[in-house]
Amino acid sequence: MQKQKILIVDDSEINRILLRDILEDQYEITEAENGAQAVEILAQSDTDFWFVLLDIMMPEMDGFDVLNYINKHYWNDRVVVMMISSDDSAEKINRAYSLGAFDYIGRPFDPMIVSKRIANTLALYARQNDLEKAVEEQFYEQQKNNDLMISILSHIVEFRNGESGLHIQNVKAITKLLLIQLAQVTDKYPLSKEEIDLISMASAIHDVGKISIPEEILNKPGRLTAQEFELMKTHAEIGSKMMSDLPIDQFNSPLAKISYEICRWHHERYDGCGYPDGLKGDETPIAAQVVAMADVYDALTSDRCYKKAFSHEEALRMIMEGKCGAFNPILLQCLNEVAARLKKTRPNSGWKLEAEKGRERQIKTEQAGMVGQNNQEVLSAQPEYMKLLYIDPMMNVYNRRYYKEFIQSGADVKAVALIDMDNIKQINDDYGREVGDRVLQRAAQLLSSRIRKSDYLIRYGGDEFWIGSRNITRSAFEQRLEEIRKSFEELTIEGYPQLYVTVSIGGVYGAQGPETSFDMANELLSQAQISKNKVVLRFLNDKTDDI
């Protein structure tokens, strides 16, 4: 076993020699003749555990300065200090203790006592450390399993529901943020840290009752009929029943109780106009009130199958104005107070402001029930006739018609690229059209996997793809295109190991919109195609574009 490190800090060499003589058999000794040297040694590694014997009166930096320095740098966990000053005035000793010194050894040094005191202190620390670690690990493990189970449960619901997988994470985070604020603002609702954790955890299953709602209704783009809405509303009661049907001893646990409240009443409103029970004011438990607000905020600021995302500001205004039903005034106050922090947690909060400007386009998109998302799950969640119109059947990505109708006229894209396969004609000729089609399908898959949810991917023509990104830095854009080019080099088609695919890419960064940038990208693509397997890029508005 490695020897414990001891640092002797004393300006008298004689004292250091004496202490070294006492301790060097058992410990690894380092010496410092003043405080500055001591701090330097302690700073060299931020993980080593040090036991420090510290004199007070020293040149350069005295013992109190060293203690202050240790506090300031939060080294207390790994640095244990025992004072060894010959100044035994109560005032000095007290000051040392209050600055975090663990103990004090008076002079003259008695080797037996010094080494016993050090050994005892170290044993105490080791024991405490082990215990802390064990408890922490146990707690962490349990917490992880709890979170995992709840995550599995809630994902079952989300899986059927075309919503973004982030909704649950978001509601959880917003709920916690609101609760912490609420606890600070008022003591009307007694909220301990444990309760806040419990409510945030339970918030994840607020929609668990949706498991019983038919998929056609869950994922219907556009308005539900009155009858459908009634059916949808039952999810609150069904969810709560799932909790109350638990064996009684389980239902009696705080987590199940809170889950019950949240499932049943997260659609109640403060004025009694919510469902299922029309509870008024604080008849609705605070847990459900907070989750209701978190749910509404996240729904507003996210893309849904029936609507596009509102900006953070817009969502806040709608909630304040009661557009989504009445909320507890204290909660509205809390929402306002955490607004800045809330905004930071929103993904893509940058471009959503931009999106507001294009009202017309947005309405059109809403009517069509399409959202600017390319990921495959979203695509397959669209109704059949929409798929026929706007989705390429072979590749399952958006087609040129979608581009013409929804993107060309002014989607907020900052960076666009045209990607063309260099040798698809050759592949068709050499291996037949069927293989060529498979290459194209693989190409579409590869491109889908290489872009983000907020990006657009269009099959523009035969073997030509268009990519548009809303918010991306120029370096990320450049890097992404280069990665795409490289990943095509590595693309393999099963059964045709010798088949080799490359692409040429023309990219424009900082364009005003798709229309102006398309021709430019096309021209750059032509340049790239001269040498093939190449990316040619142009950056516009150099000064302002790097976000």
Add this chain to the structure above:
Amino acid sequence: MNLQECYEKFGGDYDGVMGRLRREQLVRKLLYKFLDDKNFELFEASMQRQEYDEALRAVHTLKGVCQNLSFGQLYESSSRITLALKEKDYGAAAELAPQLAADYGRVMQAIAEYQSSVEE
């Protein structure tokens, strides 16, 4: 001259130091080191320059060493000056200085004699 005689010569507590440090060899090593210790000189020079903070630190360190080595009289005189300087009573410190010098001289001389007798 043996170690006990040396301690007796400068008014130190031989039983006290041996009771704690136990080994003559260690005490001898520390005594020899004391011959090289510069704190007394630093104290005197600082007093002359009226740099009392520096003087205090030097005599305070000297005191600590004397305590560990059970130097008895030298410990007493260095303690008194330390106290006087802490209370910023510089006149008293100056008055006590000759006593310190005398005690220090006795210790140094005794150790030197002891050293030469051991080496013979």
